[in-house]
Amino acid sequence: MARSQAAIDFLTSYGVVILAVSVTLLVIFSFGVFSPQFAPVYCNAAASFSCTAFAMFTNGTLTFTITQTIGTSIKITGIGCSTQVNGTGVGPEFGNVNLIGATQYYPSGGFTSGTTLFTNTAGQFSVYCYSAPGSTPAKGALGRTILGYVWFNYTYSGLPANYPTAQQVFSFSTTYT
Numbered sequence: 001m002a003r004s005q006a007a008i009d010f011l012t013s014y015g016v017v018i019l020a021v022s023v024t025l026l027v028i029f030s031f032g033v034f035s036p037q038f039a040p041v042y043c044n045a046a047a048s049f050s051c052t053a054f055a056m057f058t059n060g061t062l063t064f065t066i067t068q069t070i071g072t073s074i075k076i077t078g079i080g081c082s083t084q085v086n087g088t089g090v091g092p093e094f095g096n097v098n099l100i101g102a103t104q105y106y107p108s109g110g111f112t113s114g115t116t117l118f119t120n121t122a123g124q125f126s127v128y129c130y131s132a133p134g135s136t137p138a139k140g141a142l143g144r145t146i147l148g149y150v151w152f153n154y155t156y157s158g159l160p161a162n163y164p165t166a167q168q169v170f171s172f173s174t175t176y177t
Contacts, residue, residue: 045170052122056129056146058176060137061107063126064150066117066169073118077101077164078153079111081129083138083146091151091166095130095137099153099166104135116157140176147173 043051045066054064062081068074078099082092091097096105101113110126117123129148131138140146149171155164 041174043170043172046168049169051170051172054172054174055177056140056148056172056174058140058142060128060130060139061110061126062129062148062150062172063110063124064170064172065122065124067120067122068117069120070156071119073116073157074152074154075157076111076115076117076152076154077113078105079125079127080105080151080153081127081148083129083131083148085149085168090168092130092149094133095128099151117154142176144176145173146176147171 043054043064045051048068048070050067050069052065052067054062056062078096078101080092080096080099082094082097084093085091086093086097091099096102101111105128107126107128115123115125127150128137129146130136131146138146138148150169151166152169153164153166
């Protein structure tokens, strides 16, 4: 009888532990802790720029707040957002490849060509982000990860418009919200 009692105690103890571990794993997996969609959220700004807030929406719109510390104001004439850098490494592969102010690249009220961004002052902008050739923004499912790059086409204050600078101002990783 003592042996059978010991066996029952042994099975019961280990059974409870196995059940507890199974329930814990079930809860962890159901919350998506081990999901491959989990990616770091970051915004790596170029020198003289800092991004303080950004969000990528499921309709393909990237909204961001950026500050420039160049030392003088800049006049932004175009913004581009793409998931890939072009072959020359100096602009977007898709979407607003010429970094112009044409309205089809921006949601209503998201950006106006000729906007002045003063030094040490934050500006908020919205732009469509592209991931493929054509005119369709990079739409995505809620929670899906997107990696991208943002460029400004701008001139320094006091310089004529025919001295533009095209520069990648930040790269980002986030999930669609």
